[in-house]
Amino acid sequence: MTTVADRPAARSAGRRPGALTIGLSRGALELKQFVRTRAYLVFTLLFPVLIVLIFGAAFHGSAGGGVSYTQYFVTGMIASGLLATGFQNLAIQIPIERDRGVLKRLVGTPMPRSAYFIGKIVMVLVMSVVSTVILLALAVALYGLRLPDTGTKWFTLVWVGLLGVIACTLLGIAYSSLARTGRAAPSMTTPVALVLQFISGVFFVYTSLPGWMQQIAALFPLKWMTQGLRSVFLPDAYAQHEVAHSWELGKVAVVLGAWCVAGLILCLLTFRWTEKD
Amino acid sequence: MDAVTENLAIEVRGLRKAYGTTVAVDGLDLAVRRGEVFALLGPNGAGKTTTVEILEGFRRADGGEIRVLDTDPRAVTPAWRARVGIVLQSTGEFEELTVAEVVHHFATYYPDADDPDKVIERVGLTEKRDARAEKLSGGQKRRLDVALGIIGRPELLFLDEPTTGFDPEARRQFWELIRDLAAAGTTILLTTHYLDEAEALADRVGVIAGGRMVAVAAPADLGDRRNAMATVRWQGPDGPRSERTHTPTAVVAALAERFGGEVPGLTVSRPTLEDIYLSMISKEEAE
Numbered sequence: 001m002t003t004v005a006d007r008p009a010a011r012s013a014g015r016r017p018g019a020l021t022i023g024l025s026r027g028a029l030e031l032k033q034f035v036r037t038r039a040y041l042v043f044t045l046l047f048p049v050l051i052v053l054i055f056g057a058a059f060h061g062s063a064g065g066g067v068s069y070t071q072y073f074v075t076g077m078i079a080s081g082l083l084a085t086g087f088q089n090l091a092i093q094i095p096i097e098r099d100r101g102v103l104k105r106l107v108g109t110p111m112p113r114s115a116y117f118i119g120k121i122v123m124v125l126v127m128s129v130v131s132t133v134i135l136l137a138l139a140v141a142l143y144g145l146r147l148p149d150t151g152t153k154w155f156t157l158v159w160v161g162l163l164g165v166i167a168c169t170l171l172g173i174a175y176s177s178l179a180r181t182g183r184a185a186p187s188m189t190t191p192v193a194l195v196l197q198f199i200s201g202v203f204f205v206y207t208s209l210p211g212w213m214q215q216i217a218a219l220f221p222l223k224w225m226t227q228g229l230r231s232v233f234l235p236d237a238y239a240q241h242e243v244a245h246s247w248e249l250g251k252v253a254v255v256l257g258a259w260c261v262a263g264l265i266l267c268l269l270t271f272r273w274t275e276k277d
Numbered sequence: 278m279d280a281v282t283e284n285l286a287i288e289v290r291g292l293r294k295a296y297g298t299t300v301a302v303d304g305l306d307l308a309v310r311r312g313e314v315f316a317l318l319g320p321n322g323a324g325k326t327t328t329v330e331i332l333e334g335f336r337r338a339d340g341g342e343i344r345v346l347d348t349d350p351r352a353v354t355p356a357w358r359a360r361v362g363i364v365l366q367s368t369g370e371f372e373e374l375t376v377a378e379v380v381h382h383f384a385t386y387y388p389d390a391d392d393p394d395k396v397i398e399r400v401g402l403t404e405k406r407d408a409r410a411e412k413l414s415g416g417q418k419r420r421l422d423v424a425l426g427i428i429g430r431p432e433l434l435f436l437d438e439p440t441t442g443f444d445p446e447a448r449r450q451f452w453e454l455i456r457d458l459a460a461a462g463t464t465i466l467l468t469t470h471y472l473d474e475a476e477a478l479a480d481r482v483g484v485i486a487g488g489r490m491v492a493v494a495a496p497a498d499l500g501d502r503r504n505a506m507a508t509v510r511w512q513g514p515d516g517p518r519s520e521r522t523h524t525p526t527a528v529v530a531a532l533a534e535r536f537g538g539e540v541p542g543l544t545v546s547r548p549t550l551e552d553i554y555l556s557m558i559s560k561e562e563a564e
């Protein structure tokens with residue numbers, strides 16, 4: 001029953017900041033909230049560090065080709081860090097916000113809805129950089145991981161990281177609609193992330209896994225993120241030890257890009273602001 | 278648009294909403310004038326919250342004509358949202374953010390927002406402006422909810438059970454705030470379980486039962502309360518006495534004459550809003 005008569009009123013309303021400005025200010029607020037929430041900090045930043053330290057101390061094998069297991073593993077953990085800040089973090093945080101009525105309250109204001117997602121993306125991007133820097137520093141200091149020595153490799157790090165984070169973020173937002181309550185969210189999310197870590201070349205060397213497991217992992221983004229990051233941090237010659245005897249960077253880009261598109265479509269189709277209609 | 282419509286902030290005719298086979302709202306009518314404080318009363322499950330959430334644009338009605346600030350809430354725009362303030366039944370959790378951070382941030386959503394610090398002062402949270410939301414008491418959290426509801430200078434404010442869980446003093450302070458807003462011309466639609474709250478704040482009350490509006494009147498007039506039988510009570514020589522009458526003044530005059538002055542323990546009472554409301558609800562439920 002919106003009639004033409006409503007429109008002049010809408011137009012005559014004063015100006016407010018655009019979606020991007022509000023989104024960035026939401027991002028700053030999200031970051032404040034994040035760093036003040038001990039559980040989030042421990043879960044997304046401290047937990048991966050602990051895993052790296054434990055595995056680094058416990059395993060001393062070789063991943064073949066002159067690469068130690070810890071170097072292989074810590075590269076995978078950097079990819080896992082992106083999975084944690086993007087996918088796990090949002091898939092757990094958003095259902096809690098939905099449960100607590102934060103989302104409902106936001107849709108009751110004139111805030112552009114896109115500003116909410118911009119805020120989440122800002123938070124995830126910043127936390128991803130922080131997580132990557134921490135894990136990288138640890139890997140360089142303790143496990144002899146070498147920082148990239150060419151511009152091309154730095155560029156690969158940036159695009160693999162960025163595509164990976166975007167895919168994980170969108171999938172995290174989409175996945176957040178599955179949990180019916182905030183309490184159910186962690187138990188629905190953590191096992192998925194954990195299984196992916198086991199089969200995608202994080203905890204185990206990918207080529208040592210059974211073929212069927214490799215094929216399942218290859219359907220999801222994490223496998224391609226770890227592979228892309230290995231091309232950045234492991235010696236060029238190690239490419240021979242990959243399944244295809246190459247880093248397959250073209251395929252990494254295509255698969256991660258496809259997951260970004262699929263994630264965006266899923267978000268648009270499934271996102272719920274309130275628990276029920 | 279005729280003059281009558283122009284003067285209404287909310288106009289609802291024949292509102293219907295069902296969840297599956299359960300009918301929550303069943304042909305409800307409601308008209309709230311601009312500048313009015315209107316209280317919706319009704320037992321749990323009567324359809325109050327469903328009605329309010331439809332008016333707020335959170336739920337879609339199955340049928341009926343709805344105009345809220347001349348707009349159908351099924352097709353709201355950000356411009357409409359900017360003119361409407363909402364205080365939901367559940368308290369929003371902001372956890373680790375401070376009062377000032379949250380209020381200042383919400384101010385950026387609105388084209389013509391009020392001064393955040395003034396709003397914090399109005400809701401009485403100035404001393405708590407740097408306190409984290411999770412550290413606030415229940416009543417203080419509710420004040421924060423109200424601050425966020427009024428930060429955009431709304432023409433129409435929805436308050437869904439705003440004082441549930443308040444202590445009496447906090448409730449009085451809250452009432453003052455609502456009276457200030459009403460005095461400034463804000464239209465307020467309030468739902469409450471507290472009859473004294475409706476009586477203290479509302480220009481008119483509407484009683485919802487079984488998904489329909491069963492009565493609308495000024496609190497003093499509800500259920501013809503003004504003309505209901507009064508009860509005169511006094512302390513007689515043999516103990517407490519009472520008499521129900523349509524002419525309490527005459528009864529009191531007669532008593533005064535009989536006692537030759539002061540009547541011991543004299544009270545004259547009409548049914549309270551609560552008495553009227555409860556009899557109305559039980560009548561509805563019996564049907």
